[in-house]
Amino acid sequence: MRNRHALSRAAVYACLWFAALPALAADPLPKGLLALDGRAAPPLVLNDLDGERWDISAARGRWLFVHFWATWCGPCRKEMPTIQAIVPQFDATQLEIVLINTAETEDTVFAFLAEVAPDITPLMDSDGLVTEQWQPRGLPATFFVDPQGRLQYLALGGRPWDSPEYLEFVQRLVGQ
Amino acid sequence: MQRQPMICAFATLLAALYLPVSLAQPEPRPTPSGLRYEDDSLFIRIVQRSPEQLTAFYLGRQFNQAAIEHILDTCFVTPIIHNKTFDVLWLELDTWQFGRGDEQITRIKRDYWPEKWDRSELPQAQRSTFGWTLMPEKRDLRRDEGVGGSVVIPWQQQPFTLRMNFHTGADKQGPLKTIVFEDIQCVTDTP
Numbered sequence: 001m002r003n004r005h006a007l008s009r010a011a012v013y014a015c016l017w018f019a020a021l022p023a024l025a026a027d028p029l030p031k032g033l034l035a036l037d038g039r040a041a042p043p044l045v046l047n048d049l050d051g052e053r054w055d056i057s058a059a060r061g062r063w064l065f066v067h068f069w070a071t072w073c074g075p076c077r078k079e080m081p082t083i084q085a086i087v088p089q090f091d092a093t094q095l096e097i098v099l100i101n102t103a104e105t106e107d108t109v110f111a112f113l114a115e116v117a118p119d120i121t122p123l124m125d126s127d128g129l130v131t132e133q134w135q136p137r138g139l140p141a142t143f144f145v146d147p148q149g150r151l152q153y154l155a156l157g158g159r160p161w162d163s164p165e166y167l168e169f170v171q172r173l174v175g176q
Numbered sequence: 177m178q179r180q181p182m183i184c185a186f187a188t189l190l191a192a193l194y195l196p197v198s199l200a201q202p203e204p205r206p207t208p209s210g211l212r213y214e215d216d217s218l219f220i221r222i223v224q225r226s227p228e229q230l231t232a233f234y235l236g237r238q239f240n241q242a243a244i245e246h247i248l249d250t251c252f253v254t255p256i257i258h259n260k261t262f263d264v265l266w267l268e269l270d271t272w273q274f275g276r277g278d279e280q281i282t283r284i285k286r287d288y289w290p291e292k293w294d295r296s297e298l299p300q301a302q303r304s305t306f307g308w309t310l311m312p313e314k315r316d317l318r319r320d321e322g323v324g325g326s327v328v329i330p331w332q333q334q335p336f337t338l339r340m341n342f343h344t345g346a347d348k349q350g351p352l353k354t355i356v357f358e359d360i361q362c363v364t365d366t367p
Binding site for chain 1: 237300302303307315318319324325
């Protein structure tokens with residue numbers, strides 16, 4: 001009799017677990033995030049504000065947060081502090097935050113970022129042609145590139161990256 | 177037998193009282209308030225910049241004076257759009273209509289500018305920036321996606337109307353959403 005009760009309980013628990021599996025396997029994306037088709041990321045070779053060269057092909061093995069922006073864009077300015085806020089949350093071996101400034105001068109970029117995001121050294125797309133190759137839907141735009149160099153997600157416009165919903169998404173992505 | 181007509185009359189009365197108003201009257205066309213429109217599914221605001229504001233903005237982006245003169249020859253209409261709830265809301269500038277009465281105003285498209293930039297010897301960086309300040313020609317706005325940018329028409333001395341048409345649904349088979357803004361003006365600098 002006791003065995004039959006235990007078996008019934010086990011069956012109920014198993015049913016509940018299987019019912020929950022789809023939800024666990026497919027957490028809904030936060031608002032404004034789009035799943036991409038996993039195609040290879042376009043080339044990206046730019047100098048940063050210090051003149052150091054950065055090449056995306058050398059950045060395999062970690063997730064990349066590839067963010068296109070400009071100082072004149074209101075949503076970009078609003079979003080940047082939230083990107084700065086998540087920098088300490090991630091090890092560079094798990095997630096590298098790559099800011100790409102579109103078509104502005106070093107003085108303009110330095111004056112803005114020094115106040116708002118001092119911990120991030122941006123890449124300078126001085127003539128805007130790399131941005132055009134990546135074809136973001138507008139500015140700002142954030143692509144998530146996986147450790148194999150494939151485009152996996154796109155954030156539509158600015159997002160509050162330091163809010164729980166978005167921070168947890170990124171944490172799940174990098175396996176934290 | 178006599179009870180039936182009474183029941184029918186009572187039922188008819190009840191139905192008449194509780195029928196939605198929309199069955200009795202045509203649904204009102206969505207109406208902006210000035211240069212702003214909002215409902216549960218969509219937000220639109222139109223920002224009009226004066227020549228002084230445009231000059232300051234583009235000078236700040238290191239545009240040369242010759243390029244700015246070309247910009248000031250035209251009229252910039254700058255909508256900010258937020259798709260709140262449609263799965264897909266189609267932004268297609270070719271479906272928008274600028275006009276005044278029966279007169280149609282032809283939009284100035286992106287291919288107008290390269291020749292102006294060549295004449296002004298505008299560097300590539302500024303040409304890229306200018307492109308990003310324009311409204312995209314076509315975009316499948318997803319739920320909770322916003323977009324903003326300038327739509328350009330020839331300078332207008334008189335107020336004009338802008339009729340924005342948005343197809344909805346991934347296959348554009350959903351209801352057409354049309355918002356009409358009236359009495360928009362090309363802004364001049366205050367003396």
